[in-house]
Amino acid sequence: MTLPATIHAELQEAVASSNALACLSCGKCTSVCPLATTGRQYSPRINVTRTIRQDYDTLLSDADLWSCLTCQKCDAYCPAGVSYLNLMAVLRSKARQNGFTGECSHAGALQSLARLMVNPDLKQNRLDWLPEQLKTSSKGDILYYVGCTPYFDALFTNLNLHTTQAAVSSIALLNELGIVPALMADERCCGHDLYWNGDVDNFRRLAEANCAAIENTGAKLVLFSCAECLSAFKNLYKEHGLGVSADLQHISEYLAGKVDSGDLILTGDDVMATYHDPCRLGRHLGIYEAPRKLLKPNGNNQLPEMSQNKGRALCCGVSAWMNCDTVSKSIQIERLKQARATGAEVLAIACPKCQIHLLCAQHDQGIGAQNAIEIRDIATIVLGRIAGNSVVVEQIESMAV
Amino acid sequence: MNSRDPTIHQLISDTQATLRLDDTPTATFRVGPVEASPCTWACPAGVNVKTYVSLIAAGRFSEALEVVRRNNPLPAICGRICTHPCEEACNRTQIDDPVAICALKRFLTDYEMAHPPDRPQPAPRTKKESVAVVGSGPGGLTAAHDLIRMGYGVTIFEALPMAGGMLAAGVPNFRLSRDVLELEIDMIRALGVEIQTGVRITGDRATVGLFEEGYQAIFFAVGAHKARKLGYPGEDAAGIVDCIAFLRDVNLGNPQKPGDKTVVIGGGHSALDSAQTALRLGAKEVTIIYRRSRKEMPATPSDVRGAESEGIQIHFLVAPKQLRVKDGRITGVECIRTKLGATDESGRRRPHPVEGSEFIVKADTIITAIGEEPDLSFLPANHGLDISQRWNTFIVDEAILATSRPGIFAGGDVVTGPKSVVDAIAAGHVAARSIDRYLHRKPLARELLWKPPTEVEIKVDLESRPRIPRVPMPVTAVAERINNFKEVDLGFSAEEAMAEAHRCMRCGPCRECTVCVPECDKQIALLSAANGEGALLLRFLPGLEAGRLPLVPHSVSVTGRSGVEISAQVHPLVSHVNERRCRGCGDCVSVCEYDAVRLEERDGGISVAHVDVDRCKGCGTCAAYCPSGAMEPGYFTEEWLTGLLAGMSPERTNLVVITCSWGGARLYDFIGRKQHKNMDITYLQTLCAGRVEPALVLRSFEMGAAGVLINSCGVSDCHYRFGAAQLTRNYAKIEQLVTMVGIHPARLRYEQIPSVDAARFDRILQTFARQIRKLGTGQRAPLETVSG
Numbered sequence A: 001m002t003l004p005a006t007i008h009a010e011l012q013e014a015v016a017s018s019n020a021l022a023c024l025s026c027g028k029c030t031s032v033c034p035l036a037t038t039g040r041q042y043s044p045r046i047n048v049t050r051t052i053r054q055d056y057d058t059l060l061s062d063a064d065l066w067s068c069l070t071c072q073k074c075d076a077y078c079p080a081g082v083s084y085l086n087l088m089a090v091l092r093s094k095a096r097q098n099g100f101t102g103e104c105s106h107a108g109a110l111q112s113l114a115r116l117m118v119n120p121d122l123k124q125n126r127l128d129w130l131p132e133q134l135k136t137s138s139k140g141d142i143l144y145y146v147g148c149t150p151y152f153d154a155l156f157t158n159l160n161l162h163t164t165q166a167a168v169s170s171i172a173l174l175n176e177l178g179i180v181p182a183l184m185a186d187e188r189c190c191g192h193d194l195y196w197n198g199d200v201d202n203f204r205r206l207a208e209a210n211c212a213a214i215e216n217t218g219a220k221l222v223l224f225s226c227a228e229c230l231s232a233f234k235n236l237y238k239e240h241g242l243g244v245s246a247d248l249q250h251i252s253e254y255l256a257g258k259v260d261s262g263d264l265i266l267t268g269d270d271v272m273a274t275y276h277d278p279c280r281l282g283r284h285l286g287i288y289e290a291p292r293k294l295l296k297p298n299g300n301n302q303l304p305e306m307s308q309n310k311g312r313a314l315c316c317g318v319s320a321w322m323n324c325d326t327v328s329k330s331i332q333i334e335r336l337k338q339a340r341a342t343g344a345e346v347l348a349i350a351c352p353k354c355q356i357h358l359l360c361a362q363h364d365q366g367i368g369a370q371n372a373i374e375i376r377d378i379a380t381i382v383l384g385r386i387a388g389n390s391v392v393v394e395q396i397e398s399m400a401v
Numbered sequence B: 001m002n003s004r005d006p007t008i009h010q011l012i013s014d015t016q017a018t019l020r021l022d023d024t025p026t027a028t029f030r031v032g033p034v035e036a037s038p039c040t041w042a043c044p045a046g047v048n049v050k051t052y053v054s055l056i057a058a059g060r061f062s063e064a065l066e067v068v069r070r071n072n073p074l075p076a077i078c079g080r081i082c083t084h085p086c087e088e089a090c091n092r093t094q095i096d097d098p099v100a101i102c103a104l105k106r107f108l109t110d111y112e113m114a115h116p117p118d119r120p121q122p123a124p125r126t127k128k129e130s131v132a133v134v135g136s137g138p139g140g141l142t143a144a145h146d147l148i149r150m151g152y153g154v155t156i157f158e159a160l161p162m163a164g165g166m167l168a169a170g171v172p173n174f175r176l177s178r179d180v181l182e183l184e185i186d187m188i189r190a191l192g193v194e195i196q197t198g199v200r201i202t203g204d205r206a207t208v209g210l211f212e213e214g215y216q217a218i219f220f221a222v223g224a225h226k227a228r229k230l231g232y233p234g235e236d237a238a239g240i241v242d243c244i245a246f247l248r249d250v251n252l253g254n255p256q257k258p259g260d261k262t263v264v265i266g267g268g269h270s271a272l273d274s275a276q277t278a279l280r281l282g283a284k285e286v287t288i289i290y291r292r293s294r295k296e297m298p299a300t301p302s303d304v305r306g307a308e309s310e311g312i313q314i315h316f317l318v319a320p321k322q323l324r325v326k327d328g329r330i331t332g333v334e335c336i337r338t339k340l341g342a343t344d345e346s347g348r349r350r351p352h353p354v355e356g357s358e359f360i361v362k363a364d365t366i367i368t369a370i371g372e373e374p375d376l377s378f379l380p381a382n383h384g385l386d387i388s389q390r391w392n393t394f395i396v397d398e399a400i401l402a403t404s405r406p407g408i409f410a411g412g413d414v415v416t417g418p419k420s421v422v423d424a425i426a427a428g429h430v431a432a433r434s435i436d437r438y439l440h441r442k443p444l445a446r447e448l449l450w451k452p453p454t455e456v457e458i459k460v461d462l463e464s465r466p467r468i469p470r471v472p473m474p475v476t477a478v479a480e481r482i483n484n485f486k487e488v489d490l491g492f493s494a495e496e497a498m499a500e501a502h503r504c505m506r507c508g509p510c511r512e513c514t515v516c517v518p519e520c521d522k523q524i525a526l527l528s529a530a531n532g533e534g535a536l537l538l539r540f541l542p543g544l545e546a547g548r549l550p551l552v553p554h555s556v557s558v559t560g561r562s563g564v565e566i567s568a569q570v571h572p573l574v575s576h577v578n579e580r581r582c583r584g585c586g587d588c589v590s591v592c593e594y595d596a597v598r599l600e601e602r603d604g605g606i607s608v609a610h611v612d613v614d615r616c617k618g619c620g621t622c623a624a625y626c627p628s629g630a631m632e633p634g635y636f637t638e639e640w641l642t643g644l645l646a647g648m649s650p651e652r653t654n655l656v657v658i659t660c661s662w663g664g665a666r667l668y669d670f671i672g673r674k675q676h677k678n679m680d681i682t683y684l685q686t687l688c689a690g691r692v693e694p695a696l697v698l699r700s701f702e703m704g705a706a707g708v709l710i711n712s713c714g715v716s717d718c719h720y721r722f723g724a725a726q727l728t729r730n731y732a733k734i735e736q737l738v739t740m741v742g743i744h745p746a747r748l749r750y751e752q753i754p755s756v757d758a759a760r761f762d763r764i765l766q767t768f769a770r771q772i773r774k775l776g777t778g779q780r781a782p783l784e785t786v787s788g
Ligand SMILES: Cc1cc2nc3c(=O)[nH]c(=O)nc-3n(C[C@H](O)[C@H](O)[C@H](O)COP(=O)(O)OP(=O)(O)OC[C@H]3O[C@@H](n4cnc5c(N)ncnc54)[C@H](O)[C@@H]3O)c2cc1C
Pocket: B081, B082, B083, B134, B135, B136, B137, B138, B139, B140, B157, B158, B159, B160, B164, B165, B166, B167, B170, B171, B172, B199, B200, B201, B202, B221, B222, B223, B224, B225, B247, B269, B270, B271, B273, B378, B411, B412, B413, B414, B418, B419, B420, B421, B422, B424
């Protein structure tokens, strides 16, 4: 495919906004990139150099353009303030407009679902998983944004997946706090994955529809269990001049606040858990402490930490349902090894996609068994820690099994 | 008919026609039964007989030989002396005579010797472990061949001064020339196998010493070289010798000249070989005595006839009773006539002596050839291995060939007792596979091993088949052969080989479709999966064999026998793994019911999937389950299907019909690919229903379908036996997702209508279309901005 002559002009802006020209070519980015350190011939440094040299043919047609996990580790270490993330976003969108695309996992089922949700007349049936015992409404001050977990649970039956458990637990906890959260029957995909697939048009359409729908509920606070949804709302929507008037928080932030205020008391049994920072919650949004507060054992025990944690945390290996392969798996195996090495019984996660990707590596017939560690969503763990205090919680717990 | 629209039939019959990419043949071929051909099932080594016979018929000899070599590293040897159970199984036996499969194999190697390729390169050493193989017979050679190609270090230890086992020590030159044997052993040496001849492994070295010397596994393929004794007084007299010793001496170059009157006792290959050898060494009169009838003889009938034509007398139904010895020398044997009684455990009728029928056969030399057993005297006293008391053979788990000691494996004659070359080759394969698994600490899974089903029914229309006489093997005239050791069989010429190969009926499907047109004057096997898209599915075109060209769609040109050039698009029907994409999750391995995919280990414990193209049926079920998009089904690719979907017009109401290529697509033979007024119907086709997954249906809706109708064979009629069952399972998921994302459930329908019920399918299609019209257009995602 030959690129249009205008491509240089079109990409000029990207070069400027990503600050690529400041690159010192020090290679710090490549040295921390999980792809590069796990055996992929991949160098963010070289790609920045190619950008400076305007070698767009190579950049846009490179199959590995879609491999970057957008984990932002490189940016975190860059001494010159280059935003590789920004560069990726622009390059992918341009690449897609010129007919290139990544290799979609699961034959593209998730991308199709996201694009189907663009339909303005959409009428989904996405709340079937919601147990009767839970109290929810359609309008209210606090809105709980479910994310695509109902679709995940339906699609990944082979992983015996229950990512909706995060929503069930979160709503149960809110009920416990006396809150009846609003849920949107026609909540759409947040568009995060389409954005990173380069399909910015449909990302925008989803974002617009979501923003309008949220405003409609009159919510003042939106809570998320999925780190990617939250980062889409907080960062990507904003970048496109979109947004909602409500505050946006990850469920762990909200619950941690309630622990601080004494409204939520974690007296139940400890779970020896180590916490996996999702890239979106950690490096993208700087949220490190809230989830840890919820997991910190009673008494003087320390939370076991993995060798790479917080700003240095290792990604779960796949992003935006694209370019999943052996390198992805190697990253996942490495992450699971790190988790096991802490001696923790449970790997706590704050993003359903991290959960799926790590579970998938465990499901591997060959080496999966060696990497066994229970993976649980953080809200579910918190729910367990207040068990015994509430009738609602007991009902939910009995239902969860 | 439009000249731009020739049918396949036209193209085949018109010798002037050139098939080009823009030709759109519309005819479709009937597709036949599923199972592999009987010849292939019958071959213990699993050689894909039909494929190579077809290639010979097409004059594509070196490719044919490659197919043979995939499962048999000793084709020149087998082409001469194999017991060819394939021919016993050949369907042609029911019409006239079996296809001369064995001779065809020999032809290939003769052809290769006349056009020798380069000596093979040493196989790269990729694994640190080494394996000791004890015995250089076909079993040991095969295991060594497989192991060295897997990347192990391999040393063969051979007690005799030359390699080849019984092939070198027993089988005489006139059946298997030493040059041929040497050449084939040399091919294995060239791969890097070290063969230490004159080294007999004995005592503790056999059980512990070799491990200490740095070998991590041992394979005993020591054969069965101890001749059974008659057990009669006088057996140690001068002039009596057992066939093993007799033949070995001849083969080692110091023959014992037999007396003028030589008597051979026995009825197997070793008896015939001894008799014919004695004749060639100058014996004036050679007689074989055998206690059962001609029918029970273990030697191949044609070999028996060959011996008789040389003047060797065979006395059937005669058993030795007593040896006649005078002054320490044999003078003859007292015999007794027998009659056959009830069937014994070997499946043959047991001979009973007829009292009073004794008579004497005079002899200067007696050669006993009444059976062999393994000589296990090399083992130390404390070997701790399970040995059969009765047969003196190793007792092993036959499917994996592991002995009772870890790391020690055994196979070939030493396990089965005297059997055959091809069985020893099969054992060599099994052993290599087991040793590989053992060295990688994988379970020695039995189920992974190639096990043909006990019985296969292949439907072939025998009545309609013309009788065609089998091409006889050219042989040296009797007078010119009985005084020397030159090979008797001369082998086929290329013309003879092709003529003989044309007798093959290509029973069963080739990869699936029996649409392989044997009469095709263009010398290509045409496979059409009724794809209706104008593309031919071609198989066995030059360069298409596994391992040489990537199995991806590409175009080829061939010049047919009549000199006409044929170009066509090739769509291999097998699945292909894009290794870069593969996560090594093994989902494909567990879902493939043909055992066609396995995981290959790469550095760091990571595995990638590998499709065995000989087993893959191309159904694509694996692709439906592959999470990463690494598994690409042949021809019915995601790209192709998406391309068809992209053709839907946004202005119209679109219906997508997804069918498998069997029950589904054959409906169109009856009703065609109907369109509907006010509505466009896009027909998607997969080879098998198993390939239909949620993404395909979701994408259809995403790209503008207002409705999706799926049709496949019924679960019990599925051409692939499990594809429809997989879809039935997957369909629940598809339905759930479609409903969840807000698509009206009535926009999706799944039927299992067989092709014979085309009228019903037609009715359902019409009803469905009406229903969709009522529901209105679908919900195509708004288009994206495209540059340029
Ligand atoms: C005369 C004759 C004719 C035959 N004709 C046919 C035929 O036409 N078609 C057919 O299919 N089959 C034929 N067979 C049978 C066939 O040869 C055997 O079945 C086959 O060779 C068995 O292979 P193997 O690898 O198990 O053992 P073998 O071929 O017997 O090889 C075993 C090797 O191990 C060596 N060995 C033994 N002990 C030790 C030790 N301790 N250390 C080192 N080396 C050792 C032996 O010297 C021998 O070379 C014939 C057999 C004979 C005797």
